Amino acid sequence: MPLCGSQNDKGLVIGLWNPSQFYTFTEIPENSTSSFQYSTHPLQSSSAKIKSLASDPKKAVVFAFIDNSIYMYNNFSIWQNRSKSISLLYKGISLTYGKIAFDYVSNNIYWCDPLLQWIAMKPAYNLNNTFYKIILRKDLNYPEGLALDPVDRLMFFSDNGPHPRIEKAFLDGQDREVIVFVGLVRVTSLSVDVSNEKLYWTDTGKHTLECSNYDGSSRRVIRLVNYVPYTDLIYYQVKTTS
Template sequence: MAFRFAQTTDEKGVLGDKGLILGVWNPASFVTITDIPKDSANPFRNVSLEINPSSSQITSLTADTKKAVVFAAIGETIYIYHNFSIWQNVSAKFSVQFRGKSAAIGQIAFDFVSNNLYWCDSLLNWIAMKPAYNYNNTFYKVIVQQDLNQPEGLALDPVDRFMFFSDNDPNSRIEKASLDGRDRVVIIHKGLSRVLTLTVDLDNKKLYWADHGRHTLEGCDYDGANRRVIRRMNSVSITGLTYFQVCIIGVFIV
């Protein structure tokens, strides 16, 4: 399961479309939660859009909200869905954005300043990027590879030009680097098990992550300072995380 918060802002989508987009397995579908509940007692309002084949496994989502575009990592391919609308989608017709990644779990992320798409490949052991709207399958660049064994979590700050990523083998750690992969710094290296998903609060310069092995939701400053456990969730594994306005939104498997 993967997810992304999206809100369309121009004529390419439906103005005001807003919701939490989840990539769901069995059957494969986009499920858009149109009103995020204020607490766990309130029900979800959602719209579902099934994807063919139904056996597809969506491992990560990201979005270009200005163009109403959703990117989805499914197996060895990153797909692009144009003109996404919560209410007016009839069928999920994807175009191939990139084919050639491994089918292993790894986050994808969109840089809304430079319109580049980034992804982690935890089997090929690298982080790569390419122009999000260039469909040449050979036109991409590996930007981080040295000393990577299992990169899985990825988050971008396109404004300050930072990326954050997790490497989960042999000992899990979180690094910060520039968006070109340079100036790498380890900011967290103790007390981690397997960090699958990262997100950032751009306004307050905070990094948040979900530790799949420790069942924790944690956060820190961009330099790793002021680390704290926000929530312990026994027997719950968080598989997706995003920060929106003043809320941290998570998707989990019990």
């Protein structure tokens, strides 16, 4: 039986460049004056680019999109910022900055490929590189941001083509709907609050953090954000069973 970490194994995992490394906060700072503990985990290649992160809280796994591949860091410990083993899950994504997302209900990993103009998925624990499925391809120009609500079986994604927009669809790609299309420049990251059915996104062209309901209503700017050199951030917590 694989070790899945302790119940208190939780915190923030951030992907950094120059040099490439995981940067973890084992305690979440409440404000700018709070003390905090952190650790670093350098990648073997300091020039590698960590582009996106996702996690499986049930199996203590962190998924990382690095360069043109998705890697699986097994038995990841946020306290020691290490992994007992690393597996190559998929290789062949364009050298762009599309995001990955994990469906913790069906154990599937999804990713955007902006140059190939598709969104694809595969079973997260099947290492066969040829075993994947293209979920969305029609009328996509440059898909980048991606977030999933596995409970309601929904995906949210940004298309940063000539007319930037955020769309919603079921996880199988059906019933697509444009929910935000006004006042966007380049939405690179999306996240969802499943409990409250809220969608959050960062627009790097406008330097804004924004949110709306799942249907795009009640949209508001939360704050202006300046550029910082991290590429993605996830909240990581191992869930143990008795």
